[in-house]
Amino acid sequence: MKITVLGAGAFGTALAICANQHPESHSVTLWSRGAGHQRAMQTQRENQRYLSGVAFPPTLKVSQLQDPYLQTHLSSQDLLVLAMPMLGLRGLLVSLAAIRVPMAWVCKGFETALVDTAPGLLGHEIQALVAPNVAAGVLSGPSFAQEVVQGKPTALVAASAHAAVRQALVQAFHSPMLRVYASEDVVGVEVGGAVKNVLAIATGLCDGLNLGLNARAALITRGLAEMTRLGVALGAKAETFMGLSGLGDLVLTTTGDLSRNRRVGLALAQGISLAQATQELGHVAEGVYSAHTVVQRARSLGVDMPIAQSVVDLLQGRLQPEQAVAALMGRGPGQEV
Numbered sequence: 001m002k003i004t005v006l007g008a009g010a011f012g013t014a015l016a017i018c019a020n021q022h023p024e025s026h027s028v029t030l031w032s033r034g035a036g037h038q039r040a041m042q043t044q045r046e047n048q049r050y051l052s053g054v055a056f057p058p059t060l061k062v063s064q065l066q067d068p069y070l071q072t073h074l075s076s077q078d079l080l081v082l083a084m085p086m087l088g089l090r091g092l093l094v095s096l097a098a099i100r101v102p103m104a105w106v107c108k109g110f111e112t113a114l115v116d117t118a119p120g121l122l123g124h125e126i127q128a129l130v131a132p133n134v135a136a137g138v139l140s141g142p143s144f145a146q147e148v149v150q151g152k153p154t155a156l157v158a159a160s161a162h163a164a165v166r167q168a169l170v171q172a173f174h175s176p177m178l179r180v181y182a183s184e185d186v187v188g189v190e191v192g193g194a195v196k197n198v199l200a201i202a203t204g205l206c207d208g209l210n211l212g213l214n215a216r217a218a219l220i221t222r223g224l225a226e227m228t229r230l231g232v233a234l235g236a237k238a239e240t241f242m243g244l245s246g247l248g249d250l251v252l253t254t255t256g257d258l259s260r261n262r263r264v265g266l267a268l269a270q271g272i273s274l275a276q277a278t279q280e281l282g283h284v285a286e287g288v289y290s291a292h293t294v295v296q297r298a299r300s301l302g303v304d305m306p307i308a309q310s311v312v313d314l315l316q317g318r319l320q321p322e323q324a325v326a327a328l329m330g331r332g333p334g335q336e337v
Helices: 011-022 035-044 071-077 088-094 123-129 145-149 163-173 188-207 213-233 238-242 244-253 260-269 273-283 286-300 304-316 321-329
Strands: 003-008 029-030 051-055 061-063 079-082 102-107 135-141 154-160 178-183
Touching: 003 011, 011 051, 011 079, 011 163, 035 061, 051 273, 061 088, 079 088, 079 163, 079 178, 079 304, 088 123, 088 188, 088 260, 088 273, 088 286, 123 135, 123 188, 135 163, 135 244, 154 163, 154 188, 163 178, 163 321, 178 188, 178 321, 188 213, 188 238, 188 244, 188 260, 188 286, 188 321, 213 238, 213 244, 213 273, 213 286, 213 304, 238 244, 244 260, 286 304
Parallel strands: 003 029, 003 079, 029 061, 079 102, 102 135, 154 178
Antiparallel strands: 135 154
């Protein structure tokens, strides 16, 4: 296969390396938006900015082609992987709207609302608006870039309404150490990937305040219930949330030390400001940007999400860490649903 990964962050780089080292010897191009970043990767044969210490395979191509040459190149590929933060997905899809090549994004989250009166959108909702004729989907699941590129066992889910997209993703990445399962539930896979980032901030806060393992287990479990309620209200299948992109990604992101969103919660528990916490990460923590939209979409659908609401109140300075915990624990009794 001929594959181009658009976006040279940590996860995009990891996927490009994995596809290039695939037993079927795919031809892979890693595209970077920035000319300086591209030149550095080409010279150093690694991505020191986002995945330091991981050497590129000799046959991995690094590109910074611009239109019209980029469009010509992309049209000749068998699969495009869109590996940018959610805030960049809309613009990239607009530029790809005329290309008839299977494509999938790997970003997780809701787009920040463009205006106060309209809700932020998931990836498939953006694509339906700006590139409705492309065959697209999402690749998601519990996966830290560092472990993926190290060849540690990982399982992902490829979700799309188009069989050709699902098949292309499986062919591109399924290998002895990286399993790829197919799904048609794009909504469920995207909601799981978006909401787990918000819940990871809450769990990082819980652990940073030393509230104990009982509290962490309760938070993850009730968070899964919130995620499922929102997903089902948006049209997802409930069973999707017991799979890789739901429970699997939630457990990884809320407990793994490599989780950026969890680290934000840990920092806030220590009294570090949100601005300083995100600056020190050096990477995007999607939960910071998605939390408000998650709650906004839930409220519009009549879905109760108290944990997500507490995260929003914390991020926006309406609650201090201890107050956020007290607000959750002070809620009245109820049925477990």
